[in-house]
Amino acid sequence: MSRLLQRRNREAQSAAGAEREERPDGAARAGRRGHEEELLHHVAALRRYALLLVGNPDDADDLVQEALVRVLVRTRVWRPVRDLRAYLFTTLHNVFIDELRRKRHTPVKVDVEGLVDRLAIPAGQTDRLEWRDFVRALSRIPVEQREVVLLVGMEGLSYAEAAKVLGVPIGTVMSRLSRGREALRRLVHRAGPRLRVVDRS
Amino acid sequence: MILRRLSCHEVRESEEAGFVAWADGALRGRRARRLARRLAADPGAGARAAAYREQSEMLAGLRLALPMNDTPDFHPELVGAVARRLQRVRRAQRAAAGAAVALLALCGVWWAAGPFSPGDGGRLVAGASASAVTRPDLSALGLSAEGEESPVPGVRAWLYRDAQGRPVRVVVAVGEEAMGRALAGLPRTHVAVQWRRGAVSAALVAPGDSPWLAQGMHLVEAALPREEPAVAPVVPAAGDGRTSAPEPASPPETDGRSL
Structure with missing residues (x-):
């Protein structure tokens, strides 16, 4: 576990402790469970997005943890949270941008094989080599294009939602998306067709 | 309007x-039909669009292939704590919205028939002096009185604490x-409900x-001083059975700044 993750664990522990002390006893237990389930669903999406963004599980969990700590520390009653998914993705994006600025000279190393190993690929569908080419191509497109491709293509956000999360105009989202998808198409195409065994007999 | 010629790249x-x-299914209506015709007529464009559609399927497949239901490598209490915080925030927002609606309704009722309506005779003293106001008793709300403050000359302010020790x-x-x-300089955590009665x-x-x-x-509102009704209720006059009203009291002489 990275040092940053350990530090964040300690911060999270103290923040969680503070929240527990403030928690009122008794009522709204069912509501709390519902909130937790909703949040867990979003946390899975955040971790998946972060994993494909930064390329390895430790850094991805670092990023998600930092985003959750930021939500815990900064969420205030006078700032309404209307769309929880957009709010969480926006926070994650901000944390990611801060990290990028901090590590400006450190290249992001994507563990493509490790990523492909984590994929639960259904048998008989697109084979592992194709997935590997696709994930590798995804890791090679510029990060601001990768963000849009993942938000829209993988997480299913609309162009307007993605624009809100990234804090850019919708035209920028469309432009980054088309350039990212075109780069992805060229990179996958360059990997070339592969020979496949069509008949073992 | 200035028209600009687009470059080949654009x-x-x-x-x-x-x-x-x-490919993402984001096109609808006439534009989608026009593009479908174009793709059918141009094999090169059709191949590119087909590649994009395959990409869309693979990107959606990534979501299914990475369910991320393993235990995250961070503090197990964190998600619960964030959920509790969000629940509290939503509850507070609902309460504030409810209070705002109730306030609006209340103000509407008061304006129509309550103590603010011009004809009911229950007005505050014209050009009232705030010094005549006694400290409102808010103990029924669970607030404990702490004393009087003088934030600005000519203004009276009383401090209370709620059950969580927060100032009111x-x-x-x-x-x-x-x-x-x-x-x-009102704290951002607080709201000010303000209303006016004449100059007060x-x-x-x-x-x-x-x-x-x-x-x-x-x-x-109950703690604010009120003047005697400007027009007293009609009372039976002694003797002849007819009704009459007494002379209204003259308003107090004040310049409205005598706090």
């Missing part, structure tokens, strides 16, 4: 954006300007999630 980018939108203030002033000065303004400053704001207004 035209191509716009075309690719159309193919991507078509009642402010009475003559004139909008004095009230504005008294409420300057009153405000209740409380945490935004307080559920008793409307009730608090009633209690503060």
